[in-house]
Amino acid sequence: MDLSVDPSSAVPPFQQVRDQIAAQILDGRLADQAKLPAIRQLATDLGLAANTVAKTYAALEDDGLVVTAGRNGTRVVGQAMADAEVTAAADAYIAAARAKGLDAAALVTLVRLRAT
Numbered sequence: 001m002d003l004s005v006d007p008s009s010a011v012p013p014f015q016q017v018r019d020q021i022a023a024q025i026l027d028g029r030l031a032d033q034a035k036l037p038a039i040r041q042l043a044t045d046l047g048l049a050a051n052t053v054a055k056t057y058a059a060l061e062d063d064g065l066v067v068t069a070g071r072n073g074t075r076v077v078g079q080a081m082a083d084a085e086v087t088a089a090a091d092a093y094i095a096a097a098r099a100k101g102l103d104a105a106a107l108v109t110l111v112r113l114r115a116t
Contacts, residue, residue, distance in 0.1 A: 001030065001037065005046050013048055014056045015104055021056070025065050025076050026087050036066065036074040062108070 003020050005013045024030040036042070039057065043050040057074050060066045068074045097107050 003042075003046060005048065013046075014052045014059070017042075017046065017048075017053065017056045018059050018104075021060060022063065022065055030076050032076055034076045036076070038073065059104075 001021070001024065003017055005016050007013075009016060011019075021030070021036070030036075036057070037045065039053045040050050042048075043053045046053070057066065057068060061068055061074075065076065066074050067077050094107060097110070102110070
């Protein structure tokens with residue numbers, strides 16, 4: 001898994017890592033049932049606090065892309081959720097929403113409201 005964090009970015013580190021992992025799941029670089037690194041290991045590798053990585057994994061779990069099973073770790077469950085067309089539509093939505101100043105939480109809330 002190839003991840004990096006740009007400390008000079010306006011995007012918070014947890015969101016940078018979340019976006020990169022989600023992209024790797026949705027484009028197939030991370031297969032279904034692939035095990036993600038342990039929180040402490042990924043935090044060390046990226047030079048982040050363990051709480052930052054825990055927040056990232058929680059966000060991915062909220063998105064339905066991973067599942068955490070205690071000491072058994074965090075595994076990918078979401079690759080089959082999207083195909084290229086859906087991914088492209090999501091990317092366009094995210095770009096348009098961010099251009100209007102919406103953050104990730106607002107994006108998720110809007111999708112949840114519209115999907116019900």
